Amino acid sequence: MKNGSDHGTKNVLVEFLLRLGDDRLILGHRLSEWCGHAPILEEDIALANIALDLLGQASAILHLAGDVEGKNRTEDDLAYFREATQFKNLQLVEQPNGDFAFTIARLFFFSTFNNLLCDVLQKSSYETLAGIAAKGFKESSYHLRHSKEWMLRLGGGTEESHRRMQNAVNELWRFTGEMLVFDEVETELQRLNTIPDLSTIASQWSGAAAAVLTEATIIIPFRQKDSGQAGNHAVSGSRHGFHSEYLGHLLAEMQILARSYPDAKW
Amino acid sequence: MNTSDETTLLERFKSRISAGEKIEPKDWMPERYRKQLIRMISQHAHSEVVGMLPEGNWITRAPSLRRKISLLAKVQDEAGHGMYLYSAAETLGVDRRELIEQLLSGQAKYSHIFNYPTLNWADIGVIGWFVDGAAIVNQTMLAKCSYGPYSRANLRICKEENFHKRQGYEIVATMAAGTTEQREMVQDAVNRWWWPSLMMFGPSDNESPNSAELLRWKVKLHSNDELRQRFVDLTVPQAQAVNITLPDSELRYDKKTQHWNFGKINWEEFWNVVKGNGPCNRERMAARQKADNDGAWVREAAVAYTMKQRMNR
Amino acid sequence: MATKDMFGEGELWEVFIQKETGAPHEHAGSIHAADSELALQNARDVFARRGEVVSLWVVPANCITASSPDDSGPFFDPADDKIYRHPQFYHVPKAVKGM
Numbered sequence: 001m002k003n004g005s006d007h008g009t010k011n012v013l014v015e016f017l018l019r020l021g022d023d024r025l026i027l028g029h030r031l032s033e034w035c036g037h038a039p040i041l042e043e044d045i046a047l048a049n050i051a052l053d054l055l056g057q058a059s060a061i062l063h064l065a066g067d068v069e070g071k072n073r074t075e076d077d078l079a080y081f082r083e084a085t086q087f088k089n090l091q092l093v094e095q096p097n098g099d100f101a102f103t104i105a106r107l108f109f110f111s112t113f114n115n116l117l118c119d120v121l122q123k124s125s126y127e128t129l130a131g132i133a134a135k136g137f138k139e140s141s142y143h144l145r146h147s148k149e150w151m152l153r154l155g156g157g158t159e160e161s162h163r164r165m166q167n168a169v170n171e172l173w174r175f176t177g178e179m180l181v182f183d184e185v186e187t188e189l190q191r192l193n194t195i196p197d198l199s200t201i202a203s204q205w206s207g208a209a210a211a212v213l214t215e216a217t218i219i220i221p222f223r224q225k226d227s228g229q230a231g232n233h234a235v236s237g238s239r240h241g242f243h244s245e246y247l248g249h250l251l252a253e254m255q256i257l258a259r260s261y262p263d264a265k266w
Numbered sequence: 267m268n269t270s271d272e273t274t275l276l277e278r279f280k281s282r283i284s285a286g287e288k289i290e291p292k293d294w295m296p297e298r299y300r301k302q303l304i305r306m307i308s309q310h311a312h313s314e315v316v317g318m319l320p321e322g323n324w325i326t327r328a329p330s331l332r333r334k335i336s337l338l339a340k341v342q343d344e345a346g347h348g349m350y351l352y353s354a355a356e357t358l359g360v361d362r363r364e365l366i367e368q369l370l371s372g373q374a375k376y377s378h379i380f381n382y383p384t385l386n387w388a389d390i391g392v393i394g395w396f397v398d399g400a401a402i403v404n405q406t407m408l409a410k411c412s413y414g415p416y417s418r419a420n421l422r423i424c425k426e427e428n429f430h431k432r433q434g435y436e437i438v439a440t441m442a443a444g445t446t447e448q449r450e451m452v453q454d455a456v457n458r459w460w461w462p463s464l465m466m467f468g469p470s471d472n473e474s475p476n477s478a479e480l481l482r483w484k485v486k487l488h489s490n491d492e493l494r495q496r497f498v499d500l501t502v503p504q505a506q507a508v509n510i511t512l513p514d515s516e517l518r519y520d521k522k523t524q525h526w527n528f529g530k531i532n533w534e535e536f537w538n539v540v541k542g543n544g545p546c547n548r549e550r551m552a553a554r555q556k557a558d559n560d561g562a563w564v565r566e567a568a569v570a571y572t573m574k575q576r577m578n579r
Numbered sequence: 580m581a582t583k584d585m586f587g588e589g590e591l592w593e594v595f596i597q598k599e600t601g602a603p604h605e606h607a608g609s610i611h612a613a614d615s616e617l618a619l620q621n622a623r624d625v626f627a628r629r630g631e632v633v634s635l636w637v638v639p640a641n642c643i644t645a646s647s648p649d650d651s652g653p654f655f656d657p658a659d660d661k662i663y664r665h666p667q668f669y670h671v672p673k674a675v676k677g678m
Contacts, residue, residue, distance in 0.1 A: 032325045033325075035318065037322075038561065041345055042612065044318070045342055045349075056335065153617075156574065258330065266387070266437070350608055353608055356609070361588070363588045562587060571613070
């Protein structure tokens with residue numbers, strides 16, 4: 001990749017980096033909301049550690065996106081001065097935290113995906129991205145281990161924890177489909193050999209998630225894409241800026257100070 | 267144990283203290299010493315945990331990614347410090363759960379400072395600068411205290427807190443050199459936090475019921491007033507360096523004593539907040555109680571899972 | 580013991596950290612966790628979050644047997660006078676190097 005000399009290439013690369021960066025920024029933000037409110041002190045620290053990893057990844061990736069874009073936008077410009085419809089994160093990560101089971105199930109679903117994705121991307125020919133992915137791979141391996149262990153404990157703990165975990169998985173399932181779909185952006189980058197082939201991620205994810213859910217004695221929901229069951233359809237469109245209403249509120253809070261004083265340095 | 271044994275042990279304890287030896291968990295110690303330590307260490311631990319709330323209030327609104335990350339790391343550290351301190355208290359034969367329940371029931375106290383609200387972003391800077399600054403003065407002393415586990419916990423805390431004060435002061439300095447609005451925010455935050463920060467060291471020693479005993483046992487090595495003076499002497503030049511006015515018209519440098527003299531502290535306000543009538547006492551307690559209640563099923567599940575695993579083995 | 584666990588903070592674990600390979604594991608502090616895997620993770624998050632650790636041990640606090648302060652005389656004194664265990668006990672001619 002010759003760092004985006006070609007206009008179209010540059011655009012798809014920026015697009016891809018925003019997807020990566022926004023996922024991590026928004027999930028990191030959500031996890032940071034737990035700090036001071038977790039079920040046990042040790043978990044305040046664990047969730048904050050994971051949030052810090054994700055925010056660190058987000059910061060590096062958005063910085064790179066700004067560089068590639070070449071319009072003098074910093075990572076902060078991208079985080080604080082874009083509208084909800086310009087964010088490319090998954091709806092999965094913008095959902096409110098819910099209870100601890102919901103937070104853990106979402107973290108598990110995302111970390112499984114993140115770990116597979118980083119593993120592929122660390123072999124990317126685009127070295128800066130490969131470096132970020134290599135770090136992300138190590139970090140997400142721990143996120144995965146942590147969330148998996150809690151999946152097992154909540155699934156197999158008490159009746160109440162089992163019920164909550166099953167509910168969380170049922171609720172979250174419709175958000176997982178679009179995570180595994182890659183479109184023309186990724187295809188184009190693969191064609192240009194900027195990133196390796198991502199096509200095995202979906203099936204690997206399904207296998208890995210199913211294995212843990214089964215061990216946690218949680219029933220795996222059906223893919224509801226064409227089921228026609230009202231209110232349970234798989235969501236789509238996040239990667240193009242279509243979101244749930246929650247994102248706007250999250251951004252209103254996150255961006256308030258930076259936007260109120262756009263010329264100030266902090 | 268008969269009285270003469272007890273007297274011998276007490277004499278030996280006193281001589282160890284005056285020789286500057288550290289007392290370790292299994293060593294003999296007077297019951298009062300143990301009780302005072304449990305009270306003091308658990309209050310310290312509760313303060314770290316409740317102290318996460320006012321700063322945590324701004325994590326989601328931090329104005330840049332760098333600030334967001336460092337604030338989150340700082341608040342996370344407070345949780346860690348709470349844990350170190352609970353562990354130190356546990357070496358004295360109490361259970362962490364017991365201590366947490368004392369906090370949640372309102373029976374145990376925590377530092378009054380965390381009952382004030384964080385109203386603008388500059389509060390985050392000023393808390394790091396004043397509140398952590400004051401805590402470091404106190405904890406540097408406690409790192410030399412006579413009880414081994416408490417001394418070690420404070421040593422670790424001091425090491426880690428180095429960055430807390432700096433991240434706070436950096437926010438203050440950046441804003442003080444910024445726009446008019448930013449300067450106003452900093453001054454407003456300084457005005458609100460200065461006096462409560464001075465109160466953090468506790469009432470004057472002749473009015474502090476526990477001080478004499480704690481000093482005698484070298485749990486404390488300096489009086490509340492000495493520590494407060496040290497904090498003022500450190501902080502005044504730091505305020506001058508960024509052109510911030512401390513809200514005390516009586517602040518004067520005394521060349522003879524080489525100390526900054528300061529005005530009268532409103533102890534009525536202090537006691538009022540300690541008694542539960544500060545601006546945020548209710549909210550802080552409610553937040554801790556909610557976290558504990560909402561987390562009960564999680565803790566229960568973790569234990570239940572372990573039990574099942576053990577039985578299946 | 581089991582009833583106490585039901586209170587919910589989990590068991591108490593002592594944490595030992597190794598700061599570089601070859602160095603001894605040293606006591607760092609303690610944490611609470613319901614089981615050994617969570618204990619290991621919690622210890623990692625609490626004591627290795629500044630990245631100065633290469634290895635961790637977690638031990639249930641109630642599995643540690645400690646000497647008692649009353650033992651300190653009879654238990655440790657006898658080793659005190661075995662000066663022949665220290666190199667300074669042995670005299671070598673001044674001119675000899677590398678001893």
